[in-house]
Amino acid sequence: MTLAQTVEALRRTYDSGITKPLPWRFAQLAALRRMLTERSAEFEDALLADLGKNPTESQIAELGFVVGEIDHVVRHLRRWLRPRRVSVPGALLPARASVVREPLGVVLVIAPWNYPVQLLLAPVVGALAAGNAVLVKPSELAPATSAVMARLIPEYLDPRAVSVVEGGVEETTELLEQRFDHIFYTGNGRVGRIVAAAAVKNLTPVTLELGGKSPVYVDDSVDVDAAAQRIAWGKFMNAGQTCVAPDYILATAAVAERLAGALERAVRALYGDDPATSPDYGRIVNDHQFDRLSGLLDAGTTVTGATADRASHYLAPTVLRDVPRDAPVMREEIFGPILPIVTVSGLDDAISVINGGDKPLALYVFSDSARVRRRILTETSSGAVGFGVPAAHLAVGGLPFGGVGDSGSGAYHGENSLRTFSHEKAVLTKSLKPDTMKLIYPPYTEAKDKFARGLLRKLG
Numbered sequence: 481m482t483l484a485q486t487v488e489a490l491r492r493t494y495d496s497g498i499t500k501p502l503p504w505r506f507a508q509l510a511a512l513r514r515m516l517t518e519r520s521a522e523f524e525d526a527l528l529a530d531l532g533k534n535p536t537e538s539q540i541a542e543l544g545f546v547v548g549e550i551d552h553v554v555r556h557l558r559r560w561l562r563p564r565r566v567s568v569p570g571a572l573l574p575a576r577a578s579v580v581r582e583p584l585g586v587v588l589v590i591a592p593w594n595y596p597v598q599l600l601l602a603p604v605v606g607a608l609a610a611g612n613a614v615l616v617k618p619s620e621l622a623p624a625t626s627a628v629m630a631r632l633i634p635e636y637l638d639p640r641a642v643s644v645v646e647g648g649v650e651e652t653t654e655l656l657e658q659r660f661d662h663i664f665y666t667g668n669g670r671v672g673r674i675v676a677a678a679a680v681k682n683l684t685p686v687t688l689e690l691g692g693k694s695p696v697y698v699d700d701s702v703d704v705d706a707a708a709q710r711i712a713w714g715k716f717m718n719a720g721q722t723c724v725a726p727d728y729i730l731a732t733a734a735v736a737e738r739l740a741g742a743l744e745r746a747v748r749a750l751y752g753d754d755p756a757t758s759p760d761y762g763r764i765v766n767d768h769q770f771d772r773l774s775g776l777l778d779a780g781t782t783v784t785g786a787t788a789d790r791a792s793h794y795l796a797p798t799v800l801r802d803v804p805r806d807a808p809v810m811r812e813e814i815f816g817p818i819l820p821i822v823t824v825s826g827l828d829d830a831i832s833v834i835n836g837g838d839k840p841l842a843l844y845v846f847s848d849s850a851r852v853r854r855r856i857l858t859e860t861s862s863g864a865v866g867f868g869v870p871a872a873h874l875a876v877g878g879l880p881f882g883g884v885g886d887s888g889s890g891a892y893h894g895e896n897s898l899r900t901f902s903h904e905k906a907v908l909t910k911s912l913k914p915d916t917m918k919l920i921y922p923p924y925t926e927a928k929d930k931f932a933r934g935l936l937r938k939l940g
């Protein structure tokens with residue numbers, strides 16, 4: 481089948497109406513859950529092959545994450561799909577108004593390589609729950625996981641309504657020439673622009689889940705050792721290849737001094753004296769990323785790490801301090817296990833560094849001061865803010881997950897996925913009798929004019 485025929489087949493399925501009834505949606509979500517539990521070993525092996533991901537970490541951040549998302553959606557779906565009543569202005573009464581969620585149609589999900597299970601399937605949960613047909617495109621840069629998806633998805637999910645297309649730039653380019661009703665893209669901003677430009681030709685709405693530099697601010701009011709432990713966990717998980725990983729730290733010279741030692745101890749606590757031998761530490765995905773990251777190591781003073789082995793794609797958990805603000809490592813999203821500490825003079829300086837860059841996907845603050853937290857919250861803009869913990873906001877089903885500005889547009893997870901993958905249809909019902917509308921029909925008279933002027937005030 482050509483790609484165009486695959487999309488046509490999905491559209492025929494959608495048009496046939498089979499994806500709309502709730503029992504079908506629940507059955508798909510249950511099947512997806514079974515796929516993740518019955519076949520978890522196949523996914524774990526693939527993630528180990530693609531990214532050296534430890535199976536426990538795969539459970540936490542990939543398979544278990546999606547299972548949690550399914551359970552959350554299944555628990556609330558009926559309520560989210562109930563028509564939502566809204567009030568009607570007095571001048572239009574008697575009438576009833578409500579918002580009804582309807583599926584969009586055929587949805588395209590394009591996923592990246594770094595969390596190749598979570599970032600492909602979590603959007604699929606929302607798209608199916610909302611009653612759509614879905615075409616998924618796994619990343620070619622996580623080939624083992626892509627192959628498992630291509631094998632298992634047709635086995636578990638309704639193949640009439642869910643298709644997997646494997647491939648890279650060529651296939652995705654061809655896919656983007658087709659007409660979809662929504663495109664959900666996770667990845668870098670360069671390709672995000674290509675996706676958005678292709679979508680605009682058909683006026684297709686897009687969700688862009690992008691990345692960028694997510695800063696961390698640490699001040700002297702907190703337990704620096706405890707903060708370092710959390711930061712190191714969020715940073716070095718998946719060898720730093722996490723869109724919401726702490727990208728760099730801002731701290732005063734005194735805090736930076738204490739943090740440097742604390743981060744070194746935290747890395748040892750997580751991965752031992754030699755992380756190269758730790759089964760819990762991941763690997764860089766490919767030569768290209770390895771070479772890019774190796775080129776960023778030469779900045780400031782090395783606190784720990786900076787050792788690397790190209791053959792095995794090992795790059796040690798690395799902490800750098802006294803890193804100049806214009807160093808190459810500060811000019812692009814790091815997306816690897818390198819953690820620069822940049823010295824600032826205080827909170828004002830930190831806020832101006834944050835506001836001097838693109839709006840981050842996430843921003844993390846370690847401070848016990850309510851004033852500091854409030855100032856960061858109101859004086860900066862980011863997709864999310866984590867006080868005291870990085871990355872974990874993703875696991876809160878009620879929170880929207882998405883970026884702002886350069887870190888993306890749109891959001892998902894839980895009810896926000898329903899919002900993304902549905903059209904919110906406005907429904908107004910007004911009986912023909914009594915005909916209160918006749919007061920505004922022509923011919924216009926002085927009395928009607930008076931009424932209209934009063935009406936405008938009431939509607940306003």
Ligand code: NAD
Nearest residue numbers: 591592593618619648649652667668671689690691692723
């Ligand atoms: P990637 O290289 O796997 O690309 C993502 C997808 O885009 C793939 O499916 C790929 O085939 C496709 N693609 C690549 N080039 C294309 C082209 N020219 N035309 C059309 N499609 C193309 O992944 P990546 O972009 O390297 O992922 C890393 C980036 O993604 C980082 O910036 C990271 O912060 C961001 N990210 C964001 C999130 C989020 O949820 N916001 C999650 C993970 C990663």
